[in-house]
Amino acid sequence: MSRGILHDALSLPGLVAERDGVPVGLLLYRIERDECEVVVLIAIEPIARRAGCRRLWLITTNDNRSALAFYRAVGWTRVAVHRGAIREARRLKPEIPEFGEDGTPIEDEIEFELSLEGA
Numbered sequence: 001m002s003r004g005i006l007h008d009a010l011s012l013p014g015l016v017a018e019r020d021g022v023p024v025g026l027l028l029y030r031i032e033r034d035e036c037e038v039v040v041l042i043a044i045e046p047i048a049r050r051a052g053c054r055r056l057w058l059i060t061t062n063d064n065r066s067a068l069a070f071y072r073a074v075g076w077t078r079v080a081v082h083r084g085a086i087r088e089a090r091r092l093k094p095e096i097p098e099f100g101e102d103g104t105p106i107e108d109e110i111e112f113e114l115s116l117e118g119a
Contacts, residue, residue, distance in 0.1 A: 007039050010066045016074050017043070023074040023114070048116060055113045061086060062108040063100030076112040085109040 009028055017025035028040035048056055057079075060067045072078070086106050090096050100106055 009040055010064075012039055014040070021075075023076075045114075045116065054117050055115050057111060057113040059109045059111055061100070061106050062110055063102070063104040063106045064110075065102070065104075068110065071112045076114050078110060079113050080111040082109040082111065083107070 007028075007030065012028040012030055014026060014028040016023050017027070024045045025043040026040065027038060027042075030037045030039050044056060058071070058076075059082075060071070062081075068078075085108060086096060089109070097106060
């Protein structure tokens, strides 16, 4: 959200920063007229490394096909499928929809990781 505009990050163009073939950052932007707004800027790896972390990890849902493809494309590894986890999540956040935008039932959490060891 910026200046009254709710952005859909999955629909924004972007760039992935790499170091030696390993993704280290992400920039998503929006162009309107003669301006380019930086909507998302992520450079998390240096922070995690300085803190002594061995891996980065995240969760997305089974219906989020764009995110699933993106994480694989930039070198993240799917390490777990937490079957039925969204049923539990809805107890804390009931507004989670039953179905994704394409009609896929939202049921599972998919866990991805990026190893920081040896890179």
